[in-house]
Amino acid sequence: MANPKITFIGAGSAVFMKNIVGDILQRPALSGATIRLMDINPTRLEESEVIARKLIATLGVSATVETYLDQKKALDGTNFVVVCFQIGGYEPSTVIDFDVPKKYNLRQTIADTLGVGGIMRGLRTVPHLWSICEDMLAVAPDAIMLQYVNPMAINTWAIAEKYPTIKQVGLCHSVQGTAMELANDLGIPYDEIRYRSAGINHMAFYLKFEHRQADGSYRDLYPDLVRAYREGRAPKPTWNPRCPNKVRYEMLTRLGYFVTESSEHFAEYTPISSRRGART
Numbered sequence: 673m674a675n676p677k678i679t680f681i682g683a684g685s686a687v688f689m690k691n692i693v694g695d696i697l698q699r700p701a702l703s704g705a706t707i708r709l710m711d712i713n714p715t716r717l718e719e720s721e722v723i724a725r726k727l728i729a730t731l732g733v734s735a736t737v738e739t740y741l742d743q744k745k746a747l748d749g750t751n752f753v754v755v756c757f758q759i760g761g762y763e764p765s766t767v768i769d770f771d772v773p774k775k776y777n778l779r780q781t782i783a784d785t786l787g788v789g790g791i792m793r794g795l796r797t798v799p800h801l802w803s804i805c806e807d808m809l810a811v812a813p814d815a816i817m818l819q820y821v822n823p824m825a826i827n828t829w830a831i832a833e834k835y836p837t838i839k840q841v842g843l844c845h846s847v848q849g850t851a852m853e854l855a856n857d858l859g860i861p862y863d864e865i866r867y868r869s870a871g872i873n874h875m876a877f878y879l880k881f882e883h884r885q886a887d888g889s890y891r892d893l894y895p896d897l898v899r900a901y902r903e904g905r906a907p908k909p910t911w912n913p914r915c916p917n918k919v920r921y922e923m924l925t926r927l928g929y930f931v932t933e934s935s936e937h938f939a940e941y942t943p944i945s946s947r948r949g950a951r952t
Contacts (some may be wrong), residue, residue: 674704675704675705675706676702676705676706676751676752677705677706677708677749677750677751677752678696678702678705678706678707678708678750678751678752678754679708679710679746679747679750679752679753679754679815680692680693680707680708680709680710680754680756681710681743681746681747681753681754681755681756681757681804682710682711682755682756682757682758682821683709683710683711683717683720683739683756684711684712684713684716684717684719684720685720685756685757685758686716686719686720686723688756688820689709689720689723689724689756690720690723690724690727692754692756692820693707693723693724693727694727694731697727697728697731697733697735698731702735703731703733703734703735704733704734704735705735705736706735706736706737706738707724707735707736707737707738708737708738708739708740708746708750709721709724709737709738709739709740709746710739710740710741710742710743710746710747711741711757712741714741717739717741718739721737721739724737725737743803743804743807744807744810744811747804747807747808747811747812747815748811748812749811749812750812750815751812751814751815751816752815752816752817752818753804753808753812753815753816753817753818754818754820755801755804755817755818755819755820755821756820756821757800757821758797758821759793759796759797759800760796765792765793765796766783766784766789766793768792769783769784769788769789769792769793770783770789772788773787773788773789779946780940780946781936781937781939781940781946782934782936782937782940783940784822784823785822785823785824785825785826785873785874785937785940786823786940786941787940790822790823790826791826793822793823794823794826794827794830797821797822797823797826797827798826798827798830801819801821801827801830801831802830802831802834802835804817805817805831805834805835805838808838809835809837809838813837814839815839816839816840816841817831817838817839817840817841818840818841818843819831819840819841819842819843820843820844822873823873824842824843824844824873824874825842825872825873825874827842828840828841828842842872842873844873844874844876844932844933846874846876846932846933846934847867847869847876847932850930850931850932850933850934851865851867851878851881851932853907853917854881854893854897854930856908857897857900857905857906857907857908858883858893858896858897858900858906860883860893864883864884865881865882865883865884865893866880866882866883866884866890867880867881867882868880869932871931871932873933874933874937874938874941875931875933875938875941876931876932876933877927877929877930877931877932878929878930878932879929880892881893881894881897881930894924894928894929894930897921897924897930898924898925901921901924901925902925906921907921917934917935918935919935919938919939919942919945920934920935920938922945923938923942
């Protein structure tokens with residue numbers, strides 16, 4: 673596809689937009705893309721436009737940037753739709769998702785996938801996703817939606833149920849991020865790791881996690897991960913020293929597979945991990 677049009681709905685999420693646009697523009701087939709940025713907040717939209725233009729200049733590619741406050745106009749004739757918004761924002765909505773359950777002694781650690789927080793976030797988010805689908809059917813029926821919004825599984829199910837003709841895929845960055853963490857725990861270069869994962873958002877597992885050997889073969893790393901954990905050599909403090917992955921390593925010793933999402937996320941799916949005094 674020559675010079676595709678890629679629309680970001682919720683482009684005011686500047687950090688997320690920067691990372692995804694940066695990845696897009698480093699692909700030769702996408703380096704001439706038209707990046708359409710749409711947000712309801714004109715100030716944040718302007719900031720994201722500046723960032724996107726700086727990326728284009730730094731990479732020296734021929735991509736162009738367009739900005740929109742109108743969702744339907746941003747979608748008109750587009751090829752790809754990246755959804756990256758949060759209805760209600762962290763304040764007040766996410767704070768409320770934590771505070772209300774807390775009044776009834778229900779502990780949540782992330783609250784964006786299941787349980788009280790996940791359900792409420794889904795109820796806020798799905799109606800707007802449906803509005804995007806309506807606009808896509810009207811002005812870009814062949815476009816592909818890249819679904820990055822949480823609760824991702826609920827969102828994709830809701831779209832598939834009401835708008836089955838919309839082409840969509842749910843995505844999460846945790847698979848490659850966790851692979852980097854595990855490579856760090858084992859002291860192995862990430863580019864020597866090979867893995868295969870399967871599951872749904874925040875509940876996917878590595879079916880294979882292997883290290884490339886000098887002769888080109890691959891060695892199973894699961895025994896090394898279990899041994900390092902039992903000997904106290906893993907997990908190493910990484911980006912978040914307060915969350916040392918204990919839940920995921922404990923579950924590895926019981927299930928035989930490592931989950932791709934953080935221990936903070938996974939603790940919500942294993943309630944024993946969320947008891948008072950438990951460390952994730």
